[in-house]
Amino acid sequence: MTYTAAPPPLARKWTRARLAGNVLLTLWLAAGLALAYFMIAQYEADFYARYLPKFADGFLVTVQIVVLSVVIGALISLPIAFGRLSKNLLASVPSYAFVYFFRGTPLIAQTFLVYYGAGQFRPELQDIGLWWFFRDPFNCVVFTFALNTAAYQAEILRGAVQNVPRSQSEAAESLGMPRWLILWKIILPQALIVALRPYGNEIVLMIKGSAIASIVTVLDIMGETRRAFSRTFDFQTYIWAAIIYLVMVEILRRLWDVLEARLTRHLKRDTATDDTSAPGQPAKMQREPGEPPVDRTAMPN
Amino acid sequence: MDEKLTLLSFGAQGWGDELAHGVLITISLALASLPIGLIIGFFLALAKKSDEPSLRRAAEIYTTIFRGLPELLTLFIVFYGVQIMFRRIALLFVENLQFEVNSFVAGMIALSIVFSSYASEAFLSAFRGIPAGQYEGGNALGLTRVQTMRFIILPQLIKLTLPALSNLWLVLLKDTALVSVIGLTDIMRMAGIAARVTKEPFLFFGTACLLYLILAMVSSIALSGIEKWANRGETPR
Numbered sequence: 001m002t003y004t005a006a007p008p009p010l011a012r013k014w015t016r017a018r019l020a021g022n023v024l025l026t027l028w029l030a031a032g033l034a035l036a037y038f039m040i041a042q043y044e045a046d047f048y049a050r051y052l053p054k055f056a057d058g059f060l061v062t063v064q065i066v067v068l069s070v071v072i073g074a075l076i077s078l079p080i081a082f083g084r085l086s087k088n089l090l091a092s093v094p095s096y097a098f099v100y101f102f103r104g105t106p107l108i109a110q111t112f113l114v115y116y117g118a119g120q121f122r123p124e125l126q127d128i129g130l131w132w133f134f135r136d137p138f139n140c141v142v143f144t145f146a147l148n149t150a151a152y153q154a155e156i157l158r159g160a161v162q163n164v165p166r167s168q169s170e171a172a173e174s175l176g177m178p179r180w181l182i183l184w185k186i187i188l189p190q191a192l193i194v195a196l197r198p199y200g201n202e203i204v205l206m207i208k209g210s211a212i213a214s215i216v217t218v219l220d221i222m223g224e225t226r227r228a229f230s231r232t233f234d235f236q237t238y239i240w241a242a243i244i245y246l247v248m249v250e251i252l253r254r255l256w257d258v259l260e261a262r263l264t265r266h267l268k269r270d271t272a273t274d275d276t277s278a279p280g281q282p283a284k285m286q287r288e289p290g291e292p293p294v295d296r297t298a299m300p301n
Numbered sequence: 302m303d304e305k306l307t308l309l310s311f312g313a314q315g316w317g318d319e320l321a322h323g324v325l326i327t328i329s330l331a332l333a334s335l336p337i338g339l340i341i342g343f344f345l346a347l348a349k350k351s352d353e354p355s356l357r358r359a360a361e362i363y364t365t366i367f368r369g370l371p372e373l374l375t376l377f378i379v380f381y382g383v384q385i386m387f388r389r390i391a392l393l394f395v396e397n398l399q400f401e402v403n404s405f406v407a408g409m410i411a412l413s414i415v416f417s418s419y420a421s422e423a424f425l426s427a428f429r430g431i432p433a434g435q436y437e438g439g440n441a442l443g444l445t446r447v448q449t450m451r452f453i454i455l456p457q458l459i460k461l462t463l464p465a466l467s468n469l470w471l472v473l474l475k476d477t478a479l480v481s482v483i484g485l486t487d488i489m490r491m492a493g494i495a496a497r498v499t500k501e502p503f504l505f506f507g508t509a510c511l512l513y514l515i516l517a518m519v520s521s522i523a524l525s526g527i528e529k530w531a532n533r534g535e536t537p538r
Contacts, residue, residue: 021348021356028362104471104517105510106478109489113510116502204369211371215482222373235385238378242370249369 039236051228051237058224059244061138065210065220068142070203073149080154085161095154102151108212110148115140115216141213145206152202160195161187193264200256204249211245221245308499309508316495316505323491324512330408330477330487335470337413342420349421350428360421367418372476375415380407380483408480416473423465428454430461460531467524471517478513488512 012018083095102110118125118134125131133139164187172182214223225241228234311317348360367375384402431454439449481489492509496502 015353017351017353017356021351021353021359024348024359025355028359101510101514105513106475106489108478108481109492109506109510109513112489112493113503113506116496117506120501120503208369208371211373212479214373222371225374226377229381235381238374238381241374242378245371245374246366246369250365 035239039239042234042236047232047234047236051224054219054224054228055221055240055244058219058221061213061218061223062207062210062220062248065138065142065145065213065218066203066206069145069149069210070206072142072146073153076146076150077153077157080150081157081161084154084158099151099154102148103155107144107148107209108215111141111144111212111216114144137213137216137218141210141216141218145209145213148209149202149206152205153199156195156198156202157191159198160191163194164190193267196256196260196263200252200260204252207245207248207252305501305504308495308501308504316491316499319491319495320488320508320512323486323488324516326405326485327474327477327487328516330405330412330480330485331470331474333405333409334412334416334473334477337409338416338420338473339466341413341417343424345417345421346424346428349425364418364421367414372411372415373479373482376408376411376479376483379411379414380404383407383410404480404483404485407483408477408485412473412476412480415476416469419469419472420466423462423469424458426465427458427461431457463524463528463531467521467528470520470524474516474520475513 080095080098083091084099086092114134115137118140122131125134134143168186168190169182172186177185210220211222213220214226217223219227221241221244225237228237307314309315309317309320311321345360345363348356349364351357370378380402387402435453435457436449439453444452477487478489481487481493484490488509492505496505499505
């Protein structure tokens with residue numbers, strides 16, 4: 001038996017899609033190169049010596065704003081989420097109003113309302129001894145952002161809790177567990193896995209939203225950028241800000257993927273027999289016969 | 302209380318007409334950005350679901366960049382970047398040209414870019430919800446690819462994307478507030494001016510928030526009407 005070489009693979013045709021894709025990729029490449037050339041051509045050691053430390057400061061301020069707001073917001077979101085879930089109108093109506101207000105109005109309007117509004121009520125705030133807090137724009141920003149993200153996080157939490165099948169809490173009840181224990185041991189651990197992805201998105205939104213702090217004179221990344229630009233009129237400042245934000249968001253996204261893979265590793269199955277998939281994720285309709293089994297997170301119902 | 306109402310009234314004494322003008326600007330900016338964002342978003346989704354890797358990659362670069370950048374930064378980059386670019390180009394031909402980008406146009410470009418990168422994801426997941434049999438059916442009937450898209454896929458796609466697009470519209474409406482920072486006289490800017498002149502920031506920014514809430518409510522009502530229209534073919538259960 002003689003072996004003949006396999007026929008060479010067919011050359012890929014230059015379809016219209018391939019042409020368009022290549023042209024567009026070339027355009028991206030050209031844009032990237034032009035940007036790099038622009039940055040190198042304008043390179044001044046002076047600029048970097050002066051503004052690099054400022055950007056570092058701005059970065060720290062942005063991180064502080066985001067971390068503080070998200071953590072405080074998470075704490076505030078707990079009572080609101082359970083208020084929304086409650087059958088008691090006295091709890092559900094105010095929490096619904098809170099969520100509706102903070103999700104229905106622009107973050108910038110809320111920030112202005114707190115920052116400039118606090119200035120108007122200065123005598124009253126001084127009387128009750130809160131003026132020191134609202135005097136600082138940083139505090140105002142964290143205050144507003146925390147309330148804003150609390151509204152979004154409350155909705156995430158509520159959706160996730162409602163996603164846990166009723167049978168779970170019924171089973172726990174039949175075991176005689178008290179309600180708080182059911183919540184803590186049964187509902188929340190399952191809900192938080194579902195909520196993980198939306199929480200990640202919310203943090204990304206917060207990183208992006210934190211740029212608004214610069215408008216009320218907080219010197220975060222955006223604030224430092226705007227200040228540097230107003231002094232130098234050097235467009236590089238904005239490019240650097242864009243790079244920093246993109247890297248931040250991208251790192252968080254990767255980190256979140258790792259975290260999710262780690263936290264859902266007990267739900268992974270290699271067998272293809274199971275066809276349920278995690279709620280909220282687009283279910284893969286059908287597997288091709290030759291396709292290797294995919295890792296899927298599946299909620300055991 | 303009375304004097305606050307006067308401040309909000311229409312006419313020479315109040316800021317009502319200025320705020321109403323701001324509402325008009327906000328609505329027109331959002332309405333102007335919507336179609337551009339939808340069209341770019343649709344083609345991005347087509348590119349992302351294409352078999353051609355280079356096309357997918359190009360579209361993914363676009364969405365990664367513009368979904369990762371703060372909207373405010375995108376706005377500034379468009380506003381100053383376009384200005385600098387045009388000035389550079391214009392300087393090749395004429396000397397000493399004063400050129401300024403209209404804040405409405407800059408806002409429109411920036412908001413459509415941001416909207417399109419989110420809309421592409423919405424379209425993409427809707428495309429995944431349309432079974433391959435629909436394309437094959439169109440093919441079997443002898444329809445061209447464009448005809449299949451136009452008569453078979455699009456009507457189903459609209460129905461499937463509407464909920465996500467409704468959300469994006471509400472986000473777009475809120476994002477227009479950012480354009481006030483580069484000088485567009487929308488609700489936020491008018492409220493800011495009124496607050497500075499009258500020294501009543503709480504009243505005016507509160508009113509601005511209320512106006513955005515009203516816009517959101519009106520949109521929700523309109524959108525649920527559209528959704529009902531899009532689902533009219535569904536058999537009642």
